[in-house]
Every structure is written in structure tokens, then in C-alpha cells.
Amino acid sequence: MYQIFYNLTGRAFQLSVNPQFFYGSTIHKRAISYLRYGLIQGEGFIAITGPVGTGKSMLVQMLISELENDVIATQIGTTQLESSDMLRYIAASYHLTYEGLTKAALLKNLESFLINQTQRGRRVLLIVDEAQDLPSDSLEELRLLSNFQINGKALLQCFLLGQNELRQILALKSMEHLRQRIIAAYHLSPLGREETQGYIEHRLKHVGWSKDPVITHDAYQLIYEHTQGIPRRINIFCERLLLHAYTEELHTINEDAVKSVIKETSLESFTNESTFSN
Structure with a gap:
């Protein structure tokens, strides 16, 4: 789905552990x-x-x-x-x-x-x-x-x-x-703001990302605040974010797009803080 739309070679934020995606924070x-x-x-x-x-x-x-x-x-x-x-x-x-x-x-x-x-x-x-x-x-x-x-x-x-x-x-x-x-x-402690961005870009680049979609500075900031820099939370959230961007045919992910996904997931009974703690 979104992989084809953004010319990616795979899913950057899969939850299964793959050493090829290791980010050296x-x-x-x-x-x-x-x-x-x-x-x-x-x-x-x-x-x-x-x-x-x-x-x-x-x-x-x-x-x-x-x-x-x-x-x-x-x-x-x-x-x-x-x-x-x-x-x-x-x-x-x-x-x-x-x-x-x-x-x-x-x-x-x-x-x-x-x-x-x-x-x-x-x-x-x-x-x-x-x-x-x-x-x-x-x-x-x-x-x-x-x-x-x-x-x-x-x-x-x-x-x-x-x-x-x-x-x-x-x-x-x-x-x-x-x-x-x-x-x-x-x-181990969570990633900081800059390394959260670095983590996201590292995984995207591993599947052929060429800055389509562009992710704005404000978007990165809000992703960091929402996920608290925890890699698994980042993976879960960014997977949904890319799916949202694809359905809206976005080539720029900004703060509004991130807010939309936060709102969507907060309304789902199975997506709350407990989702991230299992």
C-alpha cells in the first residue's frame, strides 16, 4: 500500500526484530x-x-x-x-x-x-x-x-x-x-528528540526513502512528544502515520497530519497506553 505509493522497498517500522534496522544511538x-x-x-x-x-x-x-x-x-x-x-x-x-x-x-x-x-x-x-x-x-x-x-x-x-x-x-x-x-x-533509556528523528530517518532510508514524504520539524517534535522516544512506540505510531499519509495522498507530513493520527488512535479502544506496555 503506502510502500508502493512512496516507492519504498518494504515496511520501515515493522515490529518484528531485524538487526538490519539497528540504529546506533x-x-x-x-x-x-x-x-x-x-x-x-x-x-x-x-x-x-x-x-x-x-x-x-x-x-x-x-x-x-x-x-x-x-x-x-x-x-x-x-x-x-x-x-x-x-x-x-x-x-x-x-x-x-x-x-x-x-x-x-x-x-x-x-x-x-x-x-x-x-x-x-x-x-x-x-x-x-x-x-x-x-x-x-x-x-x-x-x-x-x-x-x-x-x-x-x-x-x-x-x-x-x-x-x-x-x-x-x-x-x-x-x-x-x-x-x-x-x-x-x-x-537503556528512551531516545532524545534529535535521536528520535535520527531513528525514524534511519529506518526509512533502509527501505529506500528519498524524502517522499517530507517530514517537517514540527511533525518530528510532536512524534517525539507522543512516543516519548521509545523505539517500539515510534514504530507503532509511524506505521499508522505513513498509512494515514498514503490514504490522504500526502507528500508532506506536518504537525496537522501527526495530530490527526494521534486523534484517530486515541479513539480506538485497543490503542492506548496499554498497547505500548505489552
Whole structure:
């Protein structure tokens, strides 16, 4: 639809995570640097936190796309997994036997797998998404997994990704032992005004945008104010904005066009603040 009208090669603001659309804002460059630093260290935990929609999943996909063949990575998304269920989930993610096994057998299988990979010159990386949902005993289980070593070398490295609540959890006194294993932590914040514009233009240019439609300064300002600089909100809103511009056959998106879309979406029962928080 609007792609053809504006001679674009695809959808610039799709919600699915695609590393090709990665925008190197100041904040996200720093975060990816921390992740790369963590990989070089080859041990301990790296914690990346931030509000919903600030780009944690994009950072992970960028990291995975850069990994060499000697790194075996798996990503798990947690839904309040208890420690025993989490161990089964991790084992399944690495294609290990897990059904009907006791916790001791699960741990033994995981340790044998980690030792085998290390002896073959491979490093094993576990990426835990939505880590704020893990019960404390599951976080403790992750810490214990990080104890696996051979010749003084850690066998498993773990990245914890989570929302703001994860910072609060890690600050608890009961998490002191886990905190001691965190070699780097970074908190993502929303984009500023200029980088919001940069983000929008970066994604548009990636699909062949040649300033049709033109987006005015006032329009960018209002988009920033409405989305608060959160990438996922920007994607959702700009997708609707381009659709609106197409239906109105606009070649300039100004403040009035943005206001029209804000009004349209505010009248839809399924498009409100809760839409952006899931």
C-alpha cells in the first residue's frame, strides 16, 4: 500500500526484530559495547535493563548476528519459571535430554555438555530475556550454573535482560552473591528528540526513502512528544502515520497530519497506553 505509493522497498517500522534496522544511538552503542565486552571476558553475568520497548531484543539479535562459530548461544524468554522448570528449559534449548530427569541428573547433563563444548574450543552463552519475572530461587540457580568451571575457566556465561524491575531485584540484599558475578550492567533509556528523528530517518532510508514524504520539524517534535522516544512506540505510531499519509495522498507530513493520527488512535479502544506496555 503506502510502500508502493512512496516507492519504498518494504515496511520501515515493522515490529518484528531485524538487526538490519539497528540504529546506533548513543545509548544503544554503549549497550552493545557492554555486551561485546562481556563476550570478550567470557564469564560472569552482563545485565541490560530498560523500560518496555527500548530495544533490548534488538540488542540481543545484533549480538547473535555477530557471533563467531565458536560461540553456542541460546535465548530463553522466562514466564516465572521455577528453578527445576528453568533447568529443563535450558537443557531443552541446548537440545539435551530433560524429560523425566531429576534435578541432579539435569545438572549433571548440563555440566557434561558445558565441559564437552569447552574441550572442543567452544564457549556457551545463555541469554535470559524478561529476567525480572524469574523467582529468586531461579536466579540463584543461574548463579550456581555459573560456578561450573574447568581448570579455572568458567563454562557458562549469562546475559540477563529485563525491565526496570530487574534493577530493583538485583539491588536486594538477598541478591548480593549474584551481584558479585555481574561484570557489567547498563540501563537503556528512551531516545532524545534529535535521536528520535535520527531513528525514524534511519529506518526509512533502509527501505529506500528519498524524502517522499517530507517530514517537517514540527511533525518530528510532536512524534517525539507522543512516543516519548521509545523505539517500539515510534514504530507503532509511524506505521499508522505513513498509512494515514498514503490514504490522504500526502507528500508532506506536518504537525496537522501527526495530530490527526494521534486523534484517530486515541479513539480506538485497543490503542492506548496499554498497547505500548505489552
